[in-house]
Amino acid sequence: MSSVAGAPPALAEDDRPRGRSARSGAPRRSDRARQEARLGMLLCAPAVLVLVAVVGYPILQAVWDSLFSYRLTNPDAREFNGLANYALILTDPIWWQALGVTVLITAITVAIELVLGFGLALVMNHALKTLRPALRTAILIPYAIITVVSAFAFLYMFDLTSGFVNSWLPFVADGKDWFATFGSAVSVIILSEIWKTTPFISLLLLSGLAQVPGDLAEAAKVDGATAWQRLWRVTIPNMKAAIMVALLFRTLDAFRIFDNIFIMTNGAAGTESVAFLAYRQTIQRLEIGVGSAVSVLLTILVALIALLFVKGFKVNLAASTRGGR
Amino acid sequence: MRRRAALLATVALVAPLAACASAEAGPPTLTWYINPDSGGQARIAQQCTEESGGDYRIETALLPRDAPGQREQLVRRLAANDASIDIMSLDPPYIPEFANAGFLAPIPQDVQQAVTQDVAEGAIAGATFRDELVTVPFWANTQLLWYRKSVAEAAGLDMTQPVTWDQLVEAAAGQGKTVAVQGVRAESLMVWVNALVESAGGHVLEDSEADEGEDVTPDLDSDAGRRAAEVVRTLADADVGGPQLANANEDINASMFENDDSAGFMVNWPFVWPRANAAVEAGTLDPSVVEDYGWALYPQVDEGQESRPPYGGINLGVGAFSEHVDLAFEAVQCIVDPARQAEYFVTDGNPPSSLVAFDDPEVQEAFPMADVIRESLQNAAPRPQTQFYNEVSSSVQRTWHPPRGVGPDTSPREADELIAAVLSGEALL
16 A cells, blocks of 8 residues: 555656647547557556456355355255345344444544644654654564554553563553443554554655645745644645545545454444455354455445545545645 | 577576476475474474485474464365375364365274374374274373462462362462463363363363364263353453453463462463463563462362363374375374473473373473373363364354353353354254
């Protein structure tokens, strides 16, 4: 995901002027332009083919499997049952509970990460040139850590036998078991998510910040705007596109939360998410049919979120980093 | 120039293949998928390779740490007809599922006879599915009641006689100590619940051999099931399960029991004994702690009714898709040799399924409670032997957790309803 975040700005900047002139300058494309376009398609083709093979094929397979009653250890009894799996899932309170937990975790983590990430991006942006590389590295370290590893770190931190949190926090009883009740368990899960992925969002916001022209802020300053006014009236409106892209990526990511829950509670205390539900049906129960249906529903939800952002909030992915221009 | 480059490229591509081919020569390699232990299975693999006189070579491959994880990995591979699985270490409750799916090679009659001689009843029952021996018992586990002699004495409990759960809870509450049990929402909770229900004279399932999910009849909402729920609730309400009861697993229990301030009683597998002794040797535990350890048969639910302790352990299955089934059975017989089981008990703390292995003097010396373990194994009750075990266990875990929320009038009924609904495809899990 970080590579996606890093790559588009450079690419987009390179080909935009060319693309525009080709389109607006010449109504009928020249041979050369056509050849270039063909070469472009050919160069893309291997990547597209690989993508279709590794993403498209499994999705179609999952959609197909979701229409069957199919248990991996009993393949002979596999039979077509139409949309029965979907009906089962959508009428089961467990699905709605998992969906509620997922939405709750997504909303809280993304909201807090946006504020924190923006603060960190401002710090990185305003830091002295000599400090900047070190600061960026320091802020990015949590993101470089594998989620399972960070989940274990938080588990051991809050664990009653190995943890130190209870003895550090004066208002918490020494015998508090954080993973015993929903409220405290989900708080630790959310905390670990925030710690781990705030750097990602701050990196995206930093690239947005860098695009805000300095002269605008300077002009506002000369006109007597306070720092707070400059932030709200100049900086943020000029990087709206970057903010929306950061929000979109993080929301999609947060919605698929699995690792932290798997390691810390294994779904106990009502902390199951939608992705965890899919895991339980497919991998634990080996019910390929029902599990695929849960996965397909999760995919549809993720696609809906993307659609909502792109259409609803008019996020232009290609223009994300040129918000101010 | 071009030609030479092509030639070089060919050599570069083919050379590693040739190396592979030469490695294949020699005795056939049997892959044994093992559960993590303290190195005992790898050592046995080595010994049997040497003893085979060049007939085969056993290589071990490590499975995940917990039993459900081991099952997941093996099932995924076997469902894809993985021929690399020659021998596998299997947790008993999942054996029916593997047998029913045709993942296990049938055991030849002569081997069946050889590997059931002088083997604990519970272990043979756990290795059998539909009256057919489908796996080979390797080591057999059971839980004991561990107690601190000082606490039992102060509470006035006569530990030479069988004790009940109610007595333990009362004694612990009176002394301000704990009764360590596995309250975590995991397989170990199911182990506890099953032992309680069986000890109360009931069963989790009425008929566990049903072919179809909808024919499985759960029987927790019975006198025995409600009595079991009562025991769980009483223990939770008396606050003797420790602060971490809802997340306590075997390891947490073992450390609770090593702690002088809170330790009173505990139900746990025998690994706690070598664990405590190792801690003493390492200097992290005072020797007086281990001297205070006492052991007895698993507690009774109702006074006078013999308890049915949990049964666990590892059985060996031979993969149905293995290319060396005959050699694999030869190797399995070498692995389960009683002398090797005794050695494995001493080094890794996993009790033998072979009853004669308990007579080994080294075993008697390292495990003063060996005879209690042997007796416990004979009384042990396996968990429901159904191909739908995973669903049954997960349903019980969902409805009997946390221990504080368990109620005799709710949990057994909810468990029955959930098991029935899940197995007839009417609910998610």
